[in-house]
Amino acid sequence: MSTTATTRIVGAPVPRKEGVDKLVGRAQYVDDIEREGMWHGATVRSTIPRGIIRSITFDPCINWSEFTIVTAADVPGKNHIQLIVADQPCLADGKVNHCDEAILLLAHPDKHKLLEAAGAVRIAYDPLPPVFTIEESEKQNEIIHGEDNILKSFLLEKGDVDSVWATAAHKIEGEYRTGAQEHLYIENNGMIAEWNREDGITVWGSLQCPYYVHKTLRAVFDLPDEKVRVIQTETGGAFGGKEDYPSILASHAALLAMKSGHPVKMAYDRMEDLAATTKRHPSRVRHRTALDKDGKLLAMEIDLAIDGGAYSTLSSTVLSRATLHSCGPYVCPNIRVRSRAWATNIVPYGAFRGFGAPQAIFAMERHMDEIAAAIGIDPVELRRRNFLHEGDANATEQRMREPVILDRLLDRALKESDYHAKRARYARENPINSVKRGMGIAAFYHGSGFTGSGELYLNSLAGVDVTVDGKVRVLVSNTEFGQGTNTILTQIAAEALGIDFSDVIMAPADTAHIPNSGPTVASRTSMVVGRLVERASLQLLAMLRDHAGLGGRSRGDFFAACARYREAHGKVESLCRYEAPPGIYWNDQTYHGEAYGAYAWAIYVAQVAVDTVTYSADVEDFWAVQEVGRVLHPVLAKGQIEGGVAQGIGYALYEKVLLENGHMANNQMTNYIIPTAEDVPPIHVIFEQIPFRYGGYGAKGIGELPHDGPAPAILNAIRDAIGVPVNTIPLLPEDLLAVLAARKCVEEPVAQ
Amino acid sequence: MRGNPETHELVAPGSLAAVLHLMAVEPGAWTPIAGGTELMVAHAAGRLNAPKLVSLWGVPELRFVHATDESIVVGAGATFADLRRSALITEELPLLAKAASWIGSIANQSRATLGGNLVNGSPAADSSPALLVYDAEIEIISARDSRRIPYHKFHTGYKRNALAVDELLYAVHLPRRFGHHRQYLRKVGTRRAMAISKVALGATAFIETGVIREIRLGAASLAAFPTRLHRTEDALLNKPITNDLIQTGRNAILTEALPIDDIRSTAEYRRRVAANLLEEFLFELLGVEKRP
Amino acid sequence: MSARWPTIRMIVNGEQRGIQAPPMKRLLDVLRQDLHLTGTKEGCGEGECGSCSVRMNGELVNSCLIPVLQAQGAEIQTVEGLAPKLEPGGTLHPLQEAFLACGGAQCGICTPGMLMAAAQLLETHPRPTLAEIREGLAGNLCRCTGFMRIFESVLAASTQASQPALRQAHHAR
Numbered sequence A: 001m002s003t004t005a006t007t008r009i010v011g012a013p014v015p016r017k018e019g020v021d022k023l024v025g026r027a028q029y030v031d032d033i034e035r036e037g038m039w040h041g042a043t044v045r046s047t048i049p050r051g052i053i054r055s056i057t058f059d060p061c062i063n064w065s066e067f068t069i070v071t072a073a074d075v076p077g078k079n080h081i082q083l084i085v086a087d088q089p090c091l092a093d094g095k096v097n098h099c100d101e102a103i104l105l106l107a108h109p110d111k112h113k114l115l116e117a118a119g120a121v122r123i124a125y126d127p128l129p130p131v132f133t134i135e136e137s138e139k140q141n142e143i144i145h146g147e148d149n150i151l152k153s154f155l156l157e158k159g160d161v162d163s164v165w166a167t168a169a170h171k172i173e174g175e176y177r178t179g180a181q182e183h184l185y186i187e188n189n190g191m192i193a194e195w196n197r198e199d200g201i202t203v204w205g206s207l208q209c210p211y212y213v214h215k216t217l218r219a220v221f222d223l224p225d226e227k228v229r230v231i232q233t234e235t236g237g238a239f240g241g242k243e244d245y246p247s248i249l250a251s252h253a254a255l256l257a258m259k260s261g262h263p264v265k266m267a268y269d270r271m272e273d274l275a276a277t278t279k280r281h282p283s284r285v286r287h288r289t290a291l292d293k294d295g296k297l298l299a300m301e302i303d304l305a306i307d308g309g310a311y312s313t314l315s316s317t318v319l320s321r322a323t324l325h326s327c328g329p330y331v332c333p334n335i336r337v338r339s340r341a342w343a344t345n346i347v348p349y350g351a352f353r354g355f356g357a358p359q360a361i362f363a364m365e366r367h368m369d370e371i372a373a374a375i376g377i378d379p380v381e382l383r384r385r386n387f388l389h390e391g392d393a394n395a396t397e398q399r400m401r402e403p404v405i406l407d408r409l410l411d412r413a414l415k416e417s418d419y420h421a422k423r424a425r426y427a428r429e430n431p432i433n434s435v436k437r438g439m440g441i442a443a444f445y446h447g448s449g450f451t452g453s454g455e456l457y458l459n460s461l462a463g464v465d466v467t468v469d470g471k472v473r474v475l476v477s478n479t480e481f482g483q484g485t486n487t488i489l490t491q492i493a494a495e496a497l498g499i500d501f502s503d504v505i506m507a508p509a510d511t512a513h514i515p516n517s518g519p520t521v522a523s524r525t526s527m528v529v530g531r532l533v534e535r536a537s538l539q540l541l542a543m544l545r546d547h548a549g550l551g552g553r554s555r556g557d558f559f560a561a562c563a564r565y566r567e568a569h570g571k572v573e574s575l576c577r578y579e580a581p582p583g584i585y586w587n588d589q590t591y592h593g594e595a596y597g598a599y600a601w602a603i604y605v606a607q608v609a610v611d612t613v614t615y616s617a618d619v620e621d622f623w624a625v626q627e628v629g630r631v632l633h634p635v636l637a638k639g640q641i642e643g644g645v646a647q648g649i650g651y652a653l654y655e656k657v658l659l660e661n662g663h664m665a666n667n668q669m670t671n672y673i674i675p676t677a678e679d680v681p682p683i684h685v686i687f688e689q690i691p692f693r694y695g696g697y698g699a700k701g702i703g704e705l706p707h708d709g710p711a712p713a714i715l716n717a718i719r720d721a722i723g724v725p726v727n728t729i730p731l732l733p734e735d736l737l738a739v740l741a742a743r744k745c746v747e748e749p750v751a752q
Numbered sequence B: 001m002r003g004n005p006e007t008h009e010l011v012a013p014g015s016l017a018a019v020l021h022l023m024a025v026e027p028g029a030w031t032p033i034a035g036g037t038e039l040m041v042a043h044a045a046g047r048l049n050a051p052k053l054v055s056l057w058g059v060p061e062l063r064f065v066h067a068t069d070e071s072i073v074v075g076a077g078a079t080f081a082d083l084r085r086s087a088l089i090t091e092e093l094p095l096l097a098k099a100a101s102w103i104g105s106i107a108n109q110s111r112a113t114l115g116g117n118l119v120n121g122s123p124a125a126d127s128s129p130a131l132l133v134y135d136a137e138i139e140i141i142s143a144r145d146s147r148r149i150p151y152h153k154f155h156t157g158y159k160r161n162a163l164a165v166d167e168l169l170y171a172v173h174l175p176r177r178f179g180h181h182r183q184y185l186r187k188v189g190t191r192r193a194m195a196i197s198k199v200a201l202g203a204t205a206f207i208e209t210g211v212i213r214e215i216r217l218g219a220a221s222l223a224a225f226p227t228r229l230h231r232t233e234d235a236l237l238n239k240p241i242t243n244d245l246i247q248t249g250r251n252a253i254l255t256e257a258l259p260i261d262d263i264r265s266t267a268e269y270r271r272r273v274a275a276n277l278l279e280e281f282l283f284e285l286l287g288v289e290k291r292p
Numbered sequence C: 001m002s003a004r005w006p007t008i009r010m011i012v013n014g015e016q017r018g019i020q021a022p023p024m025k026r027l028l029d030v031l032r033q034d035l036h037l038t039g040t041k042e043g044c045g046e047g048e049c050g051s052c053s054v055r056m057n058g059e060l061v062n063s064c065l066i067p068v069l070q071a072q073g074a075e076i077q078t079v080e081g082l083a084p085k086l087e088p089g090g091t092l093h094p095l096q097e098a099f100l101a102c103g104g105a106q107c108g109i110c111t112p113g114m115l116m117a118a119a120q121l122l123e124t125h126p127r128p129t130l131a132e133i134r135e136g137l138a139g140n141l142c143r144c145t146g147f148m149r150i151f152e153s154v155l156a157a158s159t160q161a162s163q164p165a166l167r168q169a170h171h172a173r
């Protein structure tokens, strides 16, 4: 079985496939590309959060005949972005529902002329009262979406929660909040579009999911499949931020290209990207928990709300993942999770690494520490008493059929971080130091791949082919944006085919050449698509044995057989379709069954110092211990974890989206603060490996996991350091001061 | 890039005399640009309101650090990288060296000039608290003449200063008499590096047998421009350092500081932290770490 | 139309170049648009991210904040000039080798600027401490790596002794 056999290439630190191109400055990102006769595009956006567009007028100071102007009236097909619900217009038509909503597009050969022109388009509105928060949306005084402002809701029930409260030894309640978070990929969104009558539309851009963009373009332009072509250019970071937005930008660029008859580039600058594109959903989670006298969980009642922004976009699936991760990796017989995504007049929130899980896990893991404090047990011990083990059922009554090694991960994390000794030492030293230190821990799991029956609906197709000049190409629509897709998938193919890593390349991420193997999201690439590539490779070997006389196992034998096969059959190609692991059952109505094909498990530990002079919390050291199945590439895997932890630290302590009247006020890098090389602590990454039978060479998901743990571990460490619970992130020094002042934990200023 | 380079003129006459001549002939028409780390940011944002610019970058007469018997003199065109590399600065003016190391990043320090930092006049400017507590003097030059004013009188309002339209900041004079003073500078920024200061406090004090004989406090982001905290200084001057005095100092700075809420922080935070910083310095004078 | 503009001469990656451009045009745009050296990236346009970092007369600068007139006569080095002789048979700069072996580049958008900052650091601090590496790279934001692999890459490149080992890791199959 491939998952246990020793491997030559899988598991080895081969160089990143496109690494050299990136290191010598040769890699072509969208803004590096020019097309013959190319124009530039700009977007005129709403300046109010909600209202009716009364008129659009053009200041005669501009010679408008030089410009191409596009409005909703120019959309040839459906004026909707095709995500789960088609409620978001491609261009606002008659009304606007958030600030910075696109209303009108301009194109001109000279980029500098566009800005002045955009400023000379006058839009008059009849404003309507906006809704900015979950609380305002819940009040339903203003209905801004559907009948009740609810974009989506779920109810997950297990056992009988209501029967427990009367007799439980302990009942603990808490409310936890998380803020919006910007992806801050260093490459802004960008797209180039071309149009002609024969070929239809071609777009090149920075994006994660070529077939998502393809689907929207087909609908917006009312074109058949073959007249829309989407090509991914080298993508400078995404983190979920280039999952849904590129469909909008591609439509805009293509509308301008069609009307102007020129290729059009739209490359956002940082201010526009920050103000107009998606962010992580803010959340508010209320927990009410019952435990028996031994600290075993009896019941959890969870009310989970996320702010979805003005349109549905991906909120329903984000909410789903949040719901399914809200109860943590614990055994609890009685559960009720009621979750809702609320509409507000804010730029729609979208996908971001973790996809709802970081919000839910922050609440659960912070709450665990409050429970521990309330009933007087050690937070580590409380978790240990309630961990899921192999054979246990989780909230959706999914039985853990694979080994679960939370105890082992916990032991390792405690040992590596010297957790107990440090806690004891800090408890002694804190009273006499102005810098207070603490240790915090978070235990969590993250489901790999699409939720429930999602992978079956996706029905992914992936494979390999062999080119005339003797290269094996991996055929997938899964894209590289730093996480290592190219490297991992070519490793898998090379391994399975018994050839060299350098024999395998990626087919261009171009919908004209690649099958739809689903989006590059949900930590599914290694596990789900990797498995498809592995199967397609093995299938190719079988084809070659059966039809081309492949006998030996050498590289030479393989390519010789490929040549014979090509003689006889024209091309050498092997594709496989997704098949669910056996025994999978999921009910979308009741939210019961196998929520995910597999889970990655982790224990994270943060060591934090709180400076009482500046009220700032610093992460001094960080340990990330996890089981993610087989590690396919040790260096890339470490890089994924470290990058996710750094983003998680930003999420907890630095990154705040400031909204003024629904518009992002700090939409510049100087004011949206992410950790620099001086702010990130040492990050110790430890993997325990248990190969997963149904993942590519034993892999499970890894990409999102590391964003789940840092925030709760850090806030738990802060609680340990200062003895005060803080339940809201981001926690900037100003916020910590406010918490301490409210609890009278800091000296009142005497003067003034 | 929101600005249009074609709408701005930029010349580089190359010598101080030539620059001053331009500015004398058309007073107010020319905006000097040194390292450009302020003006080019404005340019990128499309809000550079300066049709004609004259480059000070590479004007040799402005870029120097030298010493006389009484002072160390720093040319307005010296970059923060120059200051960090200068042994005179690191040895004799450690607070200024420290401040220089806090300005943005290495790439920023190799372009950002001391003159630009002061003339730009941000309330959060990092070099200001150090210059205030070292009692710096500013030398101003024009085709007409040259003059010197105390640095603490240089800023006259939010982003306003004592320069006339035809004048340049020429140099900063730092007296060499702080060798026996206790010195303190702490910046509280939005993060450890690449951080705009939310509040910063500098201090120099001369202590004689437990009594504060001389004290200067310079602050960033506690007012519309970098300022000395004269009233807090007065409250501490000629007093023996005791726990009570520390409380007096806290009260004084809480009254004197008039910070604002802005996109980076809150007035409340700035006041409290300023008081904590002062307390930290005073406890240092007392010879103990800050009380927990 | 370009006749309106002065000619600006620079030595870019060792070659004499002359271009005509508005003097307030950013060095970044001149490199990318006029000289087609698109390895230098724009991440913010306001000096915050460092993806446009290049070396000018031996110092690290952010090319988005330099009016090209101020680069008149300067020597500029960009990522394209780090390893002068590229394939075939060419070599990578030790930093590029190290980034490849240690995972210092993920999405790659910060990488050119990061390499220039690292090259500058190794020139001023041939054997940097971790603290010096952190400071030297603090102006270069990377959102992918969390910086650990980058620190490791720079340390590896600075340790001549480990060069053969790096090469091995690079060519491992």
Ligand SMILES: Cc1cc2nc3c(=O)[nH]c(=O)nc-3n(C[C@H](O)[C@H](O)[C@H](O)COP(=O)(O)OP(=O)(O)OC[C@H]3O[C@@H](n4cnc5c(N)ncnc54)[C@H](O)[C@@H]3O)c2cc1C
Pocket: B031, B032, B033, B034, B035, B036, B037, B038, B039, B040, B041, B056, B076, B077, B102, B103, B104, B105, B108, B111, B112, B113, B114, B115, B116, B117, B118, B119, B120, B124, B125, B126, B127, B167, B168, B169, B170, B194, B195, B196, B197, C046, C047, C048
């Ligand atoms: C990314 C980034 C980070 C930064 N971080 C910090 C920081 O941490 N701390 C901090 O204090 N600052 C910081 N700054 C601000 C900036 O770098 C400084 O203010 C710098 O010192 C300005 O100098 P300059 O030569 O670049 O100014 P320029 O932009 O060239 O000019 C600034 C102003 O000064 C005028 N001027 C310049 N020289 C003279 C002169 N000799 N006489 C008269 N007028 C003159 C100009 O006309 C202009 O109005 C940062 C800037 C950036 C872009």
Ligand code: FES
Pocket: C041, C042, C043, C044, C045, C046, C047, C048, C049, C050, C051, C052, C053, C062, C063, C064, C065
């Ligand atoms: S683009 Fe120059 S620093 Fe970001």
Ligand code: FES
Pocket: A186, A236, A237, A482, C104, C105, C106, C107, C108, C109, C110, C111, C141, C142, C143, C144, C145
């Ligand atoms: S590798 Fe992506 S930003 Fe650094």
